Amino acid sequence: QQQVKQSPQSLIVQKGGISIINCAYENTAFDYFPWYQQFPGKGPALLIAIRPDVSEKKEGRFTISFNKSAKQFSLHIMDSQPGDSATYFCAASKAGNTPLVFGKGTRLSVIA
Amino acid sequence: GAVVSQHPSWVICKSGTSVKIECRSLDFQATTMFWYRQFPKQSLMLMATSNEGSKATYEQGVEKDKFLINHASLTLSTLTVTSAHPEDSSFYICSARGQGLSNSPLHFGNGTRLTVT
Numbered sequence: 585q586q587q588v589k590q591s592p593q594s595l596i597v598q599k600g601g602i603s604i605i606n607c608a609y610e611n612t613a614f615d616y617f618p619w620y621q622q623f624p625g626k627g628p629a630l631l632i633a634i635r636p637d638v639s640e641k642k643e644g645r646f647t648i649s650f651n652k653s654a655k656q657f658s659l660h661i662m663d664s665q666p667g668d669s670a671t672y673f674c675a676a677s678k679a680g681n682t683p684l685v686f687g688k689g690t691r692l693s694v695i696a
Numbered sequence: 697g698a699v700v701s702q703h704p705s706w707v708i709c710k711s712g713t714s715v716k717i718e719c720r721s722l723d724f725q726a727t728t729m730f731w732y733r734q735f736p737k738q739s740l741m742l743m744a745t746s747n748e749g750s751k752a753t754y755e756q757g758v759e760k761d762k763f764l765i766n767h768a769s770l771t772l773s774t775l776t777v778t779s780a781h782p783e784d785s786s787f788y789i790c791s792a793r794g795q796g797l798s799n800s801p802l803h804f805g806n807g808t809r810l811t812v813t
Contacts, residue, residue: 627791633801
């Protein structure tokens with residue numbers, strides 16, 4: 585049973601375009617939703633995160649949109665650059681010092 | 697920011713031998729650390745939760761006698777893969793929350809690539 589479903593599996597975006605990755609979750613006990621970026625051979629690095637009390641959070645070119653009623657959240661990367669080419673994971677966790685449950689990942693390629 | 701250091705970054709061992717992976721929180725104390733495993737082109741799967749001063753909690757399907765976890769101090773957790781076999785070849789990543797606080801982001805080490813020949 586996959587607790588966090590992520591799509592698409594892969595994405596190709598032109599330089600300067602907008603990259604959009606979507607995730608959906610089932611467990612209403614989740615209250616923390618981060619996005620991680622991972623380059624080959626490296627551990628995942630936190631990009632941006634949101635909690636259910638807000639519907640949107642923006643940090644630089646990265647924006648999370650959160651829809652609590654639909655149990656969905658998405659990552660938007662504005663003005664996508666070749667350096668953004670990486671694998672992106674959405675995740676979720678419950679309150680407290682609990683582990684993250686990850687989506688299956690999206691391999692983003694930004695082409696010039 | 698919080699830093700989680702993992703060592704070694706890669707290791708190659710022969711089948712049947714044991715390998716120890718260290719995970720350190722460099723600028724904070726972590727009572728809890730999480731160990732994940734990632735196969736090529738796949739997601740991160742939680743293996744176990746490491747608790748300082750007590751036994752680790754393992755996820756379903758993870759053999760506790762094969763993957764020994766020791767969290768002897770507030771800044772160090774170790775994962776030992778015992779009697780490693782080729783199917784144990786994977787990317788092992790540890791993580792901890794900054795300042796060990798429950799509402800802090802989860803930070804990951806840079807992982808250990810284990811290859812069992």
